[in-house]
Amino acid sequence: MACKNCRSNNQAMFIAELTLTHHGIENARQSPVYICQDTLICVDCGNIEFQVPANELEKLRLGMADPTGRNHSVKDS
Numbered sequence: 001m002a003c004k005n006c007r008s009n010n011q012a013m014f015i016a017e018l019t020l021t022h023h024g025i026e027n028a029r030q031s032p033v034y035i036c037q038d039t040l041i042c043v044d045c046g047n048i049e050f051q052v053p054a055n056e057l058e059k060l061r062l063g064m065a066d067p068t069g070r071n072h073s074v075k076d077s
Helices: 054-065
Strands: 011-020 033-042
Touching: 033 054
Parallel strands: none
Antiparallel strands: 011 033
16 A cells, blocks of 8 residues: 555554644643554655544543543543
């Protein structure tokens, strides 16, 4: 499969450890969401592809719904 950005076939799988936080000072109280996930990286242009697991995606949704960071009904994995 070719890179969606540059069409190169020079891609490789890596394990990534990501920390996702909501943008802006108004979201500073929100807990970061940690993800350890396989990623597909184009080693020519640096384009990266990964999918956020459902549990972590729900944590991001909850944070968007309550910017105070107090609405965390999803248990940590």
